[in-house]
Amino acid sequence: MQRHVSEEKTMSETVQVTQWLCKVCNWVYDEAIGDPDSGLAPGTAFADIPDDWYCPECGVTKADFEPLAF
Numbered sequence: 001m002q003r004h005v006s007e008e009k010t011m012s013e014t015v016q017v018t019q020w021l022c023k024v025c026n027w028v029y030d031e032a033i034g035d036p037d038s039g040l041a042p043g044t045a046f047a048d049i050p051d052d053w054y055c056p057e058c059g060v061t062k063a064d065f066e067p068l069a070f
C-alpha cells in the first residue's frame, strides 16, 4: 500500500505594499502609477520619493502617508 503524503506548504508570502494612503485626505499613491504631475515616473517606489515631495491633494509630506495593506 502506497501512501501519498501531500504536504501543504504554508508559504509565508511577504505582502508587498505598493500603495500608500494619505492619512489627511485619503489620496492614494500607487507606485505603479507614480505621480506624473509632480515628476514621479510610474514605478517610483515610495521609498524613492524625495522628502520634499508632498501630497498633490492636501500638501502634506511623506510622513503623513501610511502603507495601504489589504
Ligand SMILES: [Zn+2]
Residues within 6 Å of the ligand: 022, 023, 024, 025, 026, 027, 055, 056, 057, 058, 059, 060
Ligand atoms: Zn493628502
